[in-house]
Amino acid sequence: MTISGIGGRSASHRAVTWSLVLLVALVVIAVFALYSGAAGTDSVVIWNIRAPRVATAAAVGAGLAIAGVLLQGALRNPLADPALVGVSAGAALGAVVAAALGISYNTFLSACIAVLTASIAIGLVLWVASSQGRIEVVTVLLGGIAMTAFAAAVVSVIVTASDFAGSRTVSFWTTGSFALANWPGFISMVPALVLGTAIGLAVARPLDIFALGDSAAFASGVPVAKIRIAALLAAVLLSATGVAVVGIIAFVGLLVPHAVRLLIGPSHRALIIVSALAGALVLVLADTAARLLLSPIELPVGAVTAIVGAPLFLVLVSSTRARQGGWA
Amino acid sequence: MNVELHSCGLISKGNRVRLNPTSLTVASGQITAVIGPNGAGKSTFLGLISGVLKPTHGYASLGDHVVTETRSQTLAQLRAVLSQDLAQSFGFTVYDVVSWARTPWRGTEHQGNDTQAIERALTSVGMQSSAERPIHQLSGGERQRVHLARVIAQDSPLLILDEPDSDLDLVGRNLLDSVVTGLHESGKTILISSHDVKRMSHIAQEAVVVSQQKVIYQGPIQQAVTSEVISEAFQSKIRVKWVDKPGATQEANITMIE
Numbered sequence: 001m002t003i004s005g006i007g008g009r010s011a012s013h014r015a016v017t018w019s020l021v022l023l024v025a026l027v028v029i030a031v032f033a034l035y036s037g038a039a040g041t042d043s044v045v046i047w048n049i050r051a052p053r054v055a056t057a058a059a060v061g062a063g064l065a066i067a068g069v070l071l072q073g074a075l076r077n078p079l080a081d082p083a084l085v086g087v088s089a090g091a092a093l094g095a096v097v098a099a100a101l102g103i104s105y106n107t108f109l110s111a112c113i114a115v116l117t118a119s120i121a122i123g124l125v126l127w128v129a130s131s132q133g134r135i136e137v138v139t140v141l142l143g144g145i146a147m148t149a150f151a152a153a154v155v156s157v158i159v160t161a162s163d164f165a166g167s168r169t170v171s172f173w174t175t176g177s178f179a180l181a182n183w184p185g186f187i188s189m190v191p192a193l194v195l196g197t198a199i200g201l202a203v204a205r206p207l208d209i210f211a212l213g214d215s216a217a218f219a220s221g222v223p224v225a226k227i228r229i230a231a232l233l234a235a236v237l238l239s240a241t242g243v244a245v246v247g248i249i250a251f252v253g254l255l256v257p258h259a260v261r262l263l264i265g266p267s268h269r270a271l272i273i274v275s276a277l278a279g280a281l282v283l284v285l286a287d288t289a290a291r292l293l294l295s296p297i298e299l300p301v302g303a304v305t306a307i308v309g310a311p312l313f314l315v316l317v318s319s320t321r322a323r324q325g326g327w328a
Numbered sequence: 329m330n331v332e333l334h335s336c337g338l339i340s341k342g343n344r345v346r347l348n349p350t351s352l353t354v355a356s357g358q359i360t361a362v363i364g365p366n367g368a369g370k371s372t373f374l375g376l377i378s379g380v381l382k383p384t385h386g387y388a389s390l391g392d393h394v395v396t397e398t399r400s401q402t403l404a405q406l407r408a409v410l411s412q413d414l415a416q417s418f419g420f421t422v423y424d425v426v427s428w429a430r431t432p433w434r435g436t437e438h439q440g441n442d443t444q445a446i447e448r449a450l451t452s453v454g455m456q457s458s459a460e461r462p463i464h465q466l467s468g469g470e471r472q473r474v475h476l477a478r479v480i481a482q483d484s485p486l487l488i489l490d491e492p493d494s495d496l497d498l499v500g501r502n503l504l505d506s507v508v509t510g511l512h513e514s515g516k517t518i519l520i521s522s523h524d525v526k527r528m529s530h531i532a533q534e535a536v537v538v539s540q541q542k543v544i545y546q547g548p549i550q551q552a553v554t555s556e557v558i559s560e561a562f563q564s565k566i567r568v569k570w571v572d573k574p575g576a577t578q579e580a581n582i583t584m585i586e
Contacts, residue, residue: 205431220431220482266419267424
């Protein structure tokens with residue numbers, strides 16, 4: 001008699017199917033994005049302007065989505081997202097401070113400093129939100145609000161008071177834009193994305209077991225604190241480097257994992273892979289819409305994601321609340 | 329494997345005593361019932377042995393391992409824990425949840441037994457036909473059985489069961505008792521806490537009685553479950569009478585006086 005894995009197999013079949021569907025959609029949209037726009041189809045425009053922009057959108061989207069999966073799993077908090085827990089604002093502050101110190105944007109060093117300040121930001125938020133070894137769902141979000149308000153204020157002071165900002169205005173940082181994407185910027189993100197994804201996949205199975213709660217996960221042999229720190233570090237690597245290049249784009253890291261969970265179930269390994277593709281697709285799509293909808297005027301991409309994302313966030317809050325019967 | 333407390337206790341901040349320092353050895357290969365009123369310190373006692381709680385005084389040991397100094401994977405090879413504060417595990421199947429118990433055996437020679445251990449555990453609690461159901465669709469009692477299967481599948485020599493009967497109906501309790509008895513027969517050491525002193529008197533050989541943050545008695549259950557000890561533990565007048573049961577076993581009848 002065997003009773004193993006019927007559901008497990010069908011879940012992984014669904015993950016493979018959705019990966020292929022999303023990959024094909026991503027390629028189609030990317031090709032469309034490369035060949036459309038006011039500047040025509042000159043090959044210099046395509047390879048030096050649109051291609052790095054599409055690549056950056058895909059990389060940032062994938063990074064934010066995986067970061068959302070890892071934050072939600074590591075904190076067992078369905079409302080966690082890099083922008084909501086203070087990671088993104090911390091990263092933006094790092095990139096701006098680095099620029100004030102003379103470190104150019106879109107460089108590896110700028111990305112490193114963003115990772116450092118984003119780590120400090122989430123460290124402080126979690127320190128505030130921890131009580132007797134428990135991390136409270138709502139306190140994390142409140143800490144994130146305070147951290148984001150503070151970091152965004154410092155960013156706006158530095159950007160307003162200095163002359164190095166150039167096109168990176170306050171609203172560039174707070175709503176995000178791919179308009180300044182270039183190949184060096186894309187390349188500055190790659191090492192952190194690769195490392196963050198590798199760590200994420202390595203902690204995927206222990207993160208599944210986190211669903212039992214901390215003490216039962218520990219009793220099952222999971223080194224809970226180590227796995228949590230590794231997952232949070234990976235989330236920071238995956239989101240902070242993107243923020244340093246394109247500013248803060250909210251809701252992608254929150255909503256993409258939830259949508260993907262509905263499609264393929266809660267297993268983190270599949271969730272990481274499929275969410276990466278879905279996140280990439282969402283941001284390439286959003287940026288193409290931002291570029292083309294009111295062409296030649298360009299919309300801020302963060303506004304596009306927020307207009308779609310914020311109402312969905314409310315739906316999510318309400319359904320999570322109904323399921324849990326309140327907040328812990 | 330010797331399970332021992334060495335002047336082991338937990339007094340948390342603000343001088344709140346959760347368990348006064350205690351030294352004892354848990355009877356190897358036996359079922360030990362942990363008995364006492366609500367809030368007496370039963371869960372703290374079990375938590376210190378399992379390593380879920382860290383003692384402020386002394387230490388607990390499993391064989392040669394000091395609990396708080398042992399890696400979580402090694403610890404999970406030595407003991408399995410069924411606790412009361414389980415999260416929902418939303419979306420995972422029964423099979424997924426039971427399979428998590430095999431984590432400590434990853435990368436060891438026992439990993440090959442995973443499928444067999446999971447199937448056997450599910451069958452022993454009568455949940456084999458529900459393997460593919462999402463766990464959040466089960467009733468509280470069914471979920472409790474899945475988690476019992478999970479700790480069985482972990483296949484460690486020591487099982488620590490903290491009120492495993494809390495969500496179970498009459499049939500579920502009978503199943504639990506026969507599963508626990510079966511585990512005992514296969515050589516496991518079992519620590520089980522419960523409010524049901526009568527049932528414990530039937531299945532356990534040993535007892536640890538906890539009252540007001542102290543272990544007040546440890547030894548054979550016939551000597552623990554007496555009018556004196558139980559009255560002291562529950563701070564009430566309670567009469568205990570051992571009666572013969574069919575099959576050459578005994579159980580304690582327990583009556584409140586007044």
